[in-house]
Amino acid sequence: MSAAHILVVDDEPDIRILVKEILEDEDYTVTAAEDGAAAGKALRERRPDLILLDIWMPDVDGISLLREWSEGDGIPCPVIMMSGHGTVETAVEATRLGAYDFLEKPLSLAKLLLTVERALEADKLQIENIRLRRRSPPLIEPAGKSSVMQRLKEQVKRIARHDTWVLITGEPGSGRETFARYLHAQSARRDLPFIEVGVSSIDKGNSARELFGSEENGRIHYGVLEQARGGTLFLDEVADMEMETQAQLQGALDTGHFLRVGGHEPVEVEVRIIAATRHRLEAEVQAETFREDLFYHLNVVPLQIPSLAEHREDVPELLGYYIDHFVDQEKLPYRHFSMAAQNYLRNHSWPGNIMELKNLVQRLLILGTDEEIGLEEVKLALGRSETGGSERGGFGLSFDQPLRQAREQFEKAYLEYQLVKNGGNVSQVAVAAGMERTHLYRKLRSLGIDNKDRK
Numbered sequence: 413m414s415a416a417h418i419l420v421v422d423d424e425p426d427i428r429i430l431v432k433e434i435l436e437d438e439d440y441t442v443t444a445a446e447d448g449a450a451a452g453k454a455l456r457e458r459r460p461d462l463i464l465l466d467i468w469m470p471d472v473d474g475i476s477l478l479r480e481w482s483e484g485d486g487i488p489c490p491v492i493m494m495s496g497h498g499t500v501e502t503a504v505e506a507t508r509l510g511a512y513d514f515l516e517k518p519l520s521l522a523k524l525l526l527t528v529e530r531a532l533e534a535d536k537l538q539i540e541n542i543r544l545r546r547r548s549p550p551l552i553e554p555a556g557k558s559s560v561m562q563r564l565k566e567q568v569k570r571i572a573r574h575d576t577w578v579l580i581t582g583e584p585g586s587g588r589e590t591f592a593r594y595l596h597a598q599s600a601r602r603d604l605p606f607i608e609v610g611v612s613s614i615d616k617g618n619s620a621r622e623l624f625g626s627e628e629n630g631r632i633h634y635g636v637l638e639q640a641r642g643g644t645l646f647l648d649e650v651a652d653m654e655m656e657t658q659a660q661l662q663g664a665l666d667t668g669h670f671l672r673v674g675g676h677e678p679v680e681v682e683v684r685i686i687a688a689t690r691h692r693l694e695a696e697v698q699a700e701t702f703r704e705d706l707f708y709h710l711n712v713v714p715l716q717i718p719s720l721a722e723h724r725e726d727v728p729e730l731l732g733y734y735i736d737h738f739v740d741q742e743k744l745p746y747r748h749f750s751m752a753a754q755n756y757l758r759n760h761s762w763p764g765n766i767m768e769l770k771n772l773v774q775r776l777l778i779l780g781t782d783e784e785i786g787l788e789e790v791k792l793a794l795g796r797s798e799t800g801g802s803e804r805g806g807f808g809l810s811f812d813q814p815l816r817q818a819r820e821q822f823e824k825a826y827l828e829y830q831l832v833k834n835g836g837n838v839s840q841v842a843v844a845a846g847m848e849r850t851h852l853y854r855k856l857r858s859l860g861i862d863n864k865d866r867k
Contacts, residue, residue: 416532417441417458417641421451421474422466422494427517431464434521435528448472456627456677459638460489462531465511467495467502475502478509480630486510488634490531494519554590555733556726560718565594571713572598579710580688582717585767588688589648591717596644601684604643607636612652619657624664626673637670640683650687650710651696655703662706685710720762720769727758730766734773742833744777752787760794778829824859827852836863 418440422428425446432442443458445451448471454460467474474493481487493506496517503514512531515524554565571578572595580588589608596606614622625635636645647653653661664670665685669678687710696702720727731749738744749757762768776785776793827841834840838856842849856863 415439415441416461417443418462418464418528419443419445419451419454419460420464421445421448421469421477422464423447423469424466427466427494427519431519431524434524438525440528448477451477452630453677455488455632456672456675458679459634459641461535462489462528463491464528465491465493467493467506468497475505475509478506478511482509483631488632490535492527492531554587554594555729556723557729558723558725560723561726564591564718567715568595569598571595571715574713575600575684576712577684577710578686578713578715579693580686580715580717581692582688582690583719583765584690585765586717586719587766588717589646591715592644592646592686592688595686595715596646596684599644599684601643605640606644606646607640608646608648609636610648612649616654619654620660621673623657623661624670624672625675625679627675632672635672637664637681637683638679642682644684644686647685647687649689651689651691651693651702653702655701658703658706662703662709665706665709720765724758724760724762727760727769728754730769731757731773734770735777738774738777742774743835744774744832747777747780747783747785749785749790750787753785753790756787756790778832779825820859823855824861827856827859827861831861831863838863 418435420428420431420435420442422431422444423446428444428446432444435442443454443460445454447469451463451465465474465477474495478487478491478493481491487510490512491510493503493511493514494517495502495514506514512534513527515527554561556562568591578592578595580592582588592608593606596602609622611619621633621635623635623637625638626633660670664681669680671678693702693707693711697704697707720730728749731754735747739746757769764771772790772793776789779793780789827845830841830844831838834844838852839849842852845852847855
């Protein structure tokens with residue numbers, strides 16, 4: 413496991429050596445470069461967590477380097493500019509190009525250390541905010557007090573003490589990623605990155621670039637193996653990985669280093685891998701769709717996540733958790749389940765596992781009006797009538813009606829949800845729905861949706 417890696421780029425040897433020694437005394441890992449060419453070589457060898465960049469250098473100035481880095485994939489990390497002859501215009505240009513801060517020479521060592529600390533913390537918070545915008549906040553601890561879940565959580569805590577790779581298996585929606593995050597949070601790597609990759613969502617032919625990164629025309633794209641350096645890389649649905657990429661990953665795990673696509677400098681592997689799949693990888697190996705050597709490399713410690721049907725006694729707690737989540741995070745109106753409804757859901761088969769339960773709670777909070785969620789409403793939302801029929805869909809829509817009416821019913825529920833989620837902001841709803849704003853206004857009027865109360 414590695415400390416934050418800082419790249420110092422300065423043509424003055426005294427300053428370069430002094431800054432390097434000071435930062436190393438603070439337990440940072442430091443690489444020093446005397447000019448733009450050496451900085452480019454250092455960036456190819458390893459992705460830094462922060463760059464200290466001098467403006468005036470013999471081969472290329474720092475502003476030009478910053479402009480070059482800001483193109484393509486963007487600046488890989490926070491950049492702090494340093495100069496003894498800077499101007500206001502230079503500082504403004506550096507900020508416009510994405511520099512975090514600007515330090516004047518001679519450097520104040522106290523200010524240097526404080527700025528470095530704040531830049532690293534700000535970058536960490538920015539990455540976390542991006543992740544939270546993309547998905548709902550993960551459970552700090554997987555919900556459930558059943559004996560099944562208690563044993564599983566204890567097993568994860570034991571595994572987390574050892575820096576081994578883990579293969580998680582379980583049905584879709586059962587909570588594989590939640591347990592991967594819980595394992596990371598219990599481990600010694602908890603303060604370092606957790607990067608998740610849905611292997612099945614990577615475009616065909618692009619998986620090597622996604623994993624290992626690439627170098628093209630002097631520009632570097634850092635893959636997820638480098639983004640997760642020192643922390644944990646979670647590969648979800650690893651069975652869907654292309655065979656050629658499997659061979660490359662196996663080679664990287666065997667040798668401890670890899671080459672970026674188009675690159676020539678070996679990059680060290682310093683990451684814990686947690687892989688997950690809904691398939692039995694042994695069967696995939698027998699079918700020759702998954703490499704046997706990679707299977708054994710990933711399957712150091714197997715972890716089986718039970719289906720929700722195997723711990724139904726946790727259903728009431730999960731219902732309560734997701735009600736609180738949608739009320740707090742998406743500002744949906746609070747509702748509670750009646751005892752009859754909870755009992756009914758405890759005995760539901762849950763083919764979609766926890767994801768199905770989460771979606772059900774969200775749907776009921778959006779579509780319902782009464783504070784209590786009753787038994788019949790739950791049955792309708794699950795697509796079941798009192799007689800056990802199935803004339804209603806999973807959104808509580810009747811299939812026994814013309815298509816136009818069913819479509820309008822769904823559109824109304826969908827747009828009402830988006831308005832609640834976005835606080836009545838029509839512009840944001842238009843972006844979320846992928847609609848022109850003028851068309852959205854017409855659609856709201858045609859469906860009889862009044863937005864005044866939501867603003």
